[in-house]
Amino acid sequence: MKFPAPDARREILLARRNQKMARSPHAYVRGNTAKYYEWLHSLRGHALPQGPAIWICGDCHLGNLGPLADADGAIEVQIRDFDQTIIGNPAHDLVRLGLSMAAAARGSSLPGVVTAHMLEHLMAGYVQALGTAGKSGSKQKPDLIKVVMRNAVRRSWKQLANERIVDTRPNIPLGKNFWPLSKSEKIAISQLFETREMAKLVTTLKSRDDDARIEVLDAAYWVKGCSSLGRLRYAVLLRVGDVDHCLIDIKEAVHATAPRYPHASMPRDNARRVVAGARQLSPALGERMIAQRFLEHGVFIRELLPQDLKIEIDQLSMDQATLMARYLAYVVGCAHARQMDRATRNSWRNELKLDRSKTLASPAWLWNSVVQLMASHEAGYLQHCHKYALGADGS
Incomplete structure (x- = not known):
């Protein structure tokens, strides 16, 4: 196999990235953080609530959460990627997670009403976490998470080597x-x-x-x-x-x-920003x-470590979708809540309970944001496929 010179790597890698993003709408959402923030910058005024100034993930999608082992070997599901971490608005993590879950539901051919229920459960899980002072171990785990956790506990160095580097x-x-x-x-x-x-x-x-x-x-x-x-x-x-x-x-x-x-x-x-955010949001990794x-x-x-795994889900059932949304939002909520005192947590929780309609338990800003983002990303995904999967000329 012929390998590229170091100065020729970037062009090849970007082409590979574009091909990966063309595989599915969910892959496009996961790989295109920039489009999410383009949409965010286009918002006027206070379309989203202004939460407390804390460290947030900044790219809080399904693939960026999973089991992590701490220095003593204890395993817990936490945020696992911090390239985009900053001190910002925690609502941005909620919307990004909602978009990711909605894209996963679409990829599982679930009806649109499931997305509405997912966002309701997502908000419920997050608000519940704000009442626990960030004690993440108390939430009941969905069966899919239990399976991932069992796999993480059982994994050995040999399995890590076989998966990551093929050979021990x-x-x-x-x-x-x-x-x-x-x-x-x-x-x-x-x-x-x-x-x-x-x-x-x-x-x-x-x-x-x-x-x-x-x-x-x-x-x-x-x-x-x-x-x-x-x-x-x-x-x-x-x-x-x-x-x-x-x-x-x-x-x-x-x-x-x-x-x-x-x-x-x-x-x-x-680099120091990334490490600082990780230590606040996911101590096990930070x-x-x-x-x-x-x-x-x-x-x-x-x-x-062998226990470090991402959550990989190909298909979600209706029940799995809502349970996963609630649990993962709870994990994110715990990461946020650990950085707040009681008064700040209570104030933020009360803010999140506002702006709800009679027919939808999730606040209007979350529902409207995810709907707009899904439409924007669907169009972007099709354009991306036309450009990179078929070729710019459509051939």
Whole structure:
């Protein structure tokens, strides 16, 4: 297989990203955060409620939630992606999650009334979380989540290696998902893992010895994700001590599209912003991340654990759709609520209960936002397919 030179990667990766987004309307929604915020910027006045200034995910869709293990091995469903995290309006996460669930329902050929019920349950789950002070363990999990959690608990390093790098031998096989590094990239990665900060990150997990020897066994450019294709992304295989192995994910941090609140105090460095948001919203992951400079770019780094999974759902039944919407909104609500005091939580909860019609339990701003976004994204998806799946000339 012929691999692209580092300076030729971006064009190939963007083409692959466009092809992935053409696979389904839900894939398009997941991969096109920019379109969501284009719509958001077009709103006039106070079309959405103005929530408290807290860290939000900024890209709160179905695929960005899932089981995560903390440094002690405890597993909990939390937000798992923070490229877009900023201090902003929590209503933006609610609308983005509602759009994602509506797109999943459409992909499952569910009738439109199910979307209405999903948004009602989504709001109910979120409001319930605001009353718990962010104690996320108390909500009953849907059967689909229980299955994902059981799979996460049972997963081993061997399964992680087979899934991520195909082989459990001490190397990363090059191919479709892993490309070779340039000489400068290899040197930079070697130097990175000689730092005290990286040693501390690696030895924090699994009660490894603080003075354990860390050896870079292999590294490769990682062709992964959808919205992140085109950025710097690396997989690094390490040996820790004599027998332990671990897989490190290095990802470039870029400017967030999500709108921050004016005067909000956040790290100016994008990698530090990502880590700061993760530690507020998903402590299980945030405590396992650090920000570094790599080849003049800000990157955030974490060890991948076997228990870290995304929620992958191909088809939803009517009952599953409403239960999942309620539970996932509860998870997001807990992440938000942990950052608020009681008075702020009560005020925000009361605000969310306003603007409801006699026939719809969800507030009008949420329903109208999701309807408008679904229409906008449907048109955008068809145009995207015409351009990238058929070709710009339609042939």
